[in-house]
Amino acid sequence: MRRMNHYSPPKINRKTYAWSVRAFSTVKRLLGVNIKLHADNNQVQQGHIFLFNHFARFETFIPQYLIYQEQKAYCRSVAASEFFQGDDRFTNYLHAVGAVPNDMPNLLSFLARDILCGKKIIIFPEGGMIKDRRTMSSSGDFSVFSPTSEERRKHHSGASRLALVLDIYKRVVLEAHNNDDMHSLKLWAEELGIANVETLIARCQEPTRIVPSNITFYPIRISDNFLKDSVERFTGDLPRKFSEELLIEGNLVLKHTDMDIRMGKAIESTLMWPWWDQLILKKAIEGMSGLNDLFAMGSQADSFLERIAAQRLRNKTEELRDQVMQDMYSLVTLNLSHLASALILKLIDDGVDELTQSTFLHILYLAARYISHEEGVYLHRSLLNAETYRDLRDGSCAEIQQFFKSAQAADLIAIENNSLSFLPKLKDEHDFHDIRMENPICVYANECTPITGVERAIERAMDNHLNIPGKQWAQYFYEDELHSFEQSRQQFTHEDYSEINAQQTATKDAAPFYLSPNGDKEHKVGVLLVHGFLASPAEMRGLGEELADEGYSVYGARLEGHGTSPCDLRERSWHEWMSSLELGYEVLSSRCKEVVVVGFSTGGALALRFAAERPNKLAGICAVSTPLKFANPNLVFVPLIHHANRLAKWLAAQEGVLPYIINESEHPDINYKHIPVRALHELRQLVDEMENNLQRINCPTRLIQGDAEKVVKPESAGLIRDQMVGTTPEVIMVPATRHGIITEDIGATRKHIIDFVDKIDAK
Structure with missing residues (x-):
């Protein structure tokens, strides 16, 4: 050369x-x-x-x-x-x-x-x-x-x-x-x-x-x-x-x-x-x-x-x-809008112009699960994050709401009540320079067309969504919760949280649990267990195993922000704790004819507030050590400290004047050592919300309370009962100076709970 x-x-x-x-x-x-x-x-x-x-x-x-x-x-x-x-x-x-x-x-x-x-x-x-x-x-x-x-x-x-x-x-x-x-x-x-x-x-x-x-x-x-x-x-x-x-x-x-x-x-x-x-x-x-x-x-x-x-x-x-x-x-980063768009065009190709929104969301949820098992597919956070795609089931997913809003603005779909309609504009040909604005659904679907796994996942979801038994749905929902817990736990292992995390003493498994009935007999009632403030499902595990031995399906929910890091809890609201309860309830509702909710402390407050909405399949509530009045008089200052923290963070971009309070826990192997002040503020708001809605509860209820404990004032149980005018709650006072009467099974607390569940199941 x-x-x-x-x-x-x-x-x-x-x-x-x-x-x-x-x-x-x-x-x-x-x-x-x-x-x-x-x-x-x-x-x-x-x-x-x-x-x-x-x-x-x-x-x-x-x-x-x-x-x-x-x-x-x-x-x-x-x-x-x-x-x-x-x-x-x-x-x-x-x-x-x-x-x-x-x-x-x-x-x-x-x-x-x-x-x-x-x-x-x-x-x-x-x-x-x-x-x-x-x-x-x-x-x-x-x-x-x-x-x-x-x-x-x-x-x-x-x-x-x-x-x-x-x-x-x-x-x-x-x-x-x-x-x-x-x-x-x-x-x-x-x-x-x-x-x-x-x-x-x-x-x-x-x-x-x-x-x-x-x-x-x-x-x-x-x-x-x-x-x-x-x-x-x-x-x-x-x-x-x-x-x-x-x-x-x-x-x-x-x-x-x-x-x-x-x-x-x-x-x-x-x-x-x-x-x-x-x-x-x-x-x-x-x-x-x-x-x-x-x-x-x-x-x-x-x-x-x-x-x-x-x-x-x-x-x-x-x-x-x-x-x-x-x-x-093939390197497209697949997101929820890709799947939703491809599903819409597939339905149109199959001659479907209208279906219920809930049906569409269930198919999309299944497709999101199935696509994760396809090889050579790269997923966006909207499909990797269990906290996102699990909310597809009830339509509360923010990403799908944004998708629907955009599609409605473009006159591509119409939503009325629970009906989802695909409008004629979806089938129109659009100019090359107009299509991004006129038909983003087509743009999304075109982008994922080279990914053959998308078509397989959608076809599989469409074929299966009517044939999946309740037990399988329950298993799917449980897996979502395990996935969500693991993602949250990993997120809060970052070095930014290491100072607080290094001081924690909790060692018990904090994951949600799902226990199938032991033996041949399976009761019609499922039992949802909801743990207390700063704790994790480990707090309710012993009770759950006893209920499973009695033939009950049991789900131990994990409230958002718990079982990971106090830094996680600091970012959560009581509404998110309620969502955790609702997700657990959905797991059991998919499998069982009726559900009893057993809540301890903060879990009891959530259970009572949940019961006020009179959800389908709710058969009864057992609320244990539920706060209405707190023994610690300093909690009255929590709102003041919370707002001072917010002001300090806004002014100086710092952590606030008092972001955490040390927790002297009865069970340090289960509970956080640090209490976020913001979380205490959320707890106070939850208790107020519960009290304001007690009169709306109409299901069978049993209230169990330690008679001399030092966290919740014992008279709380009677005060709660007096405001529940829509039903006739039972109140059982057990001899206890400790708050954690379920974990330690003080005064035969677990037997009182199981007896209540048995009574509901026998009806």
């Missing part, structure tokens, strides 16, 4: 590049976008050519920033030539930060030279923004719509050709190295701007690696924003294309949006060449004069061998291009 042609490339200005990175870091903090890079296999360090899909304009600045943050490596990026026309200052800036136009002469040989000099290359093979996310043709091939030519076309193959030809060049260099051709090696190193031959050899010994990468946004919002309004106020009505871009992309940037950037396994282009192709190429490139000639191979082929080599190169380029595209689109 002879001397390569000389050219003067635009140089990266390191000062400008570093300034741009710092500026973007500042802007990033002000934006509503949460950028998360998923690159677990050293892809940033090892990769040479990074390929990204393209959905929004601003994302073209993100990869360079992330790669520099990870490796302090400089990147070349290929941008549309239109950006380099006009203002010389802007063109110079683009060159300074590594951008080059896509119509640059000898572009691929220039990029190959930069790779050999240690730079990274960023390419968007779709060639432009793919607003509709439609990447597959009707025949199942990868292709995209070009708004310029107004037709579908294959993806650009320049990145694949760059990698393959660069590998050919590397072979030539290594061949010269094997032949001790130092003259050529020194000449090539000098022309490339590489310091010495050793560095050139080391670079050529590395296989060229392409890293397919995928950028996924969640959620896609279509509501108006002040950016669009401001531009229209000063410029008048914008053309539809630009108005849509400001609307969608303004929402992506200025409102809370997750931007997941996932890098796949690096593809080594050297593996594309079998030995016979290597022989053909070796003969064909003899006499070529450098990188420019190598990239021009076949354009004016003089020999039969060169024409064959050029054809093989074209074939391998297309093969590598298709492999990279398949990998790039």
Whole structure:
């Protein structure tokens, strides 16, 4: 191979590049976008050519920033030539930060030279923004719509050709190295701007690696924003294309949006060449004069061998291009809106235009569970977080509410009472520039179409949702709670919480438990056990095992914030504790004809407040050591301290004047050692809420109270009974100076509870 042609490339200005990175870091903090890079296999360090899909304009600045943050490596990026026309200052800036136009002469040989000099290359093979996310043709091939030519076309193959030809060049260099051709090696190193031959050899010994990468946004919002309004106020009505871009992309940037950037396994282009192709190429490139000639191979082929080599190169380029595209689109970070959108379009294809909202949510819940078992699928936090997708069952999931709101705003669906209707607009064809605003459901569904596991999960959910027995539903819900507990526990093991966590003494298993009846007999009644403040389900485990031995299905709920860290409890409200009770109730309701709720202390207050709503299947309440009056007179100051904490945190961004109080627990192996003042405030609010609703309770109730305990004033049981005018509660006072009468089974407390459950079950 002879001397390569000389050219003067635009140089990266390191000062400008570093300034741009710092500026973007500042802007990033002000934006509503949460950028998360998923690159677990050293892809940033090892990769040479990074390929990204393209959905929004601003994302073209993100990869360079992330790669520099990870490796302090400089990147070349290929941008549309239109950006380099006009203002010389802007063109110079683009060159300074590594951008080059896509119509640059000898572009691929220039990029190959930069790779050999240690730079990274960023390419968007779709060639432009793919607003509709439609990447597959009707025949199942990868292709995209070009708004310029107004037709579908294959993806650009320049990145694949760059990698393959660069590998050919590397072979030539290594061949010269094997032949001790130092003259050529020194000449090539000098022309490339590489310091010495050793560095050139080391670079050529590395296989060229392409890293397919995928950028996924969640959620896609279509509501108006002040950016669009401001531009229209000063410029008048914008053309539809630009108005849509400001609307969608303004929402992506200025409102809370997750931007997941996932890098796949690096593809080594050297593996594309079998030995016979290597022989053909070796003969064909003899006499070529450098990188420019190598990239021009076949354009004016003089020999039969060169024409064959050029054809093989074209074939391998297309093969590598298709492999990279398949990998790039398989890296979508699947979220709840993807599943919901794909499910809607599947239902429409099956001729379903209307169904109950609860049915839709149950199918979606199952699909969310099933997709987690599909191989090669990457899940967004909305599908990984059990606290999110478990709420699909009753529609309280914030993510699905946001999805429904957006779809209703676009006139794609209608919701009335429990009926969900799919509107005709869902089936309409939309202009390429309008579809993100007019039909985001189609955009979501298009994006996940390449993931075959999505279709399998949805079909399986649709087939199974009517045939799953109650016991299986109960098992699913229980698994969700275990998953949620483990995620919360892991979250609060972070070093930010280590000081408080290191002082905790609780060692008992804090997970929720689900006990099936022992023996052949199974009662119609299930029993939900709800633990007390600062404790965990371990507090109720002994009672639960005795009930299971008696033939009852038993679920021990874990109140949010408990069993993990006092720092977790500090962030929770009593409404979240109530949600934990309700989730446990749903587990048992799926399996049992009736449910009795047994609550201890704070759990008793929650049980009584829950009973005031008169839920279906509730057969009775047993509230033990339930607070109405507290023995500690200092609790009257809790609201004052709580609000002082809030003020101090707001003024000084500190923890507050008194965030925690030391707890002298009867059972340090179960309870937190530190009491968050905010949690005490929530407890006071719960007790007030319970008291205000006692008169609404109409189910059988038994109140059990220690007659001389030191936490709850013993007269609380009588005061609660007197306000329960809708039923006739039993009150049992047991001889006890201790609060934890269930855990220690003082005064035969457990027998009193089991007798009450037996009485309910016998009715």
